[in-house]
Amino acid sequence: xxxxxxxLTDTILEEKVLEFIKVVVIDKFAFxxxxxxxxxxxxxxxxxxxxxxxxxxxxxxxxxxLTKLKAIPRLLKLGLSVEQIAESLELDVETVRNNTQQ
Numbered sequence: 001x002x003x004x005x006x007x008l009t010d011t012i013l014e015e016k017v018l019e020f021i022k023v024v025v026i027d028k029f030a031f032x033x034x035x036x037x038x039x040x041x042x043x044x045x046x047x048x049x050x051x052x053x054x055x056x057x058x059x060x061x062x063x064x065x066l067t068k069l070k071a072i073p074r075l076l077k078l079g080l081s082v083e084q085i086a087e088s089l090e091l092d093v094e095t096v097r098n099n100t101q102q
Contacts, residue, residue, distance in 0.1 A: 076100060
């Protein structure tokens with residue numbers, strides 16, 4: 001049991017250390033493409049890293065919000081109320097109001 005717990009801890013620690021190293025490398029070699037980094041570090045796939053997955057998810061969320069914000073003026077022109085727009089775009093009313101004044 002103790003050996004299993006030690007191996008689990010070692011595995012988790014190893015993953016954390018590798019994740020940290022990847023973050024540092026990505027930061028220091030920001031000018032390289034993903035493919036160049038993968039080749040340089042002999043990685044199977046950078047896409048499997050937590051950093052990549054988190055960045056990808058953040059990008060999706062930001063893109064989704066920007067798309068919704070761009071739709072607000074068009075929906076206003078169609079005659080929808082601020083409340084209707086907020087409901088249909090799943091945004092809060094204040095966000096819609098703030099973006100109608102721009």
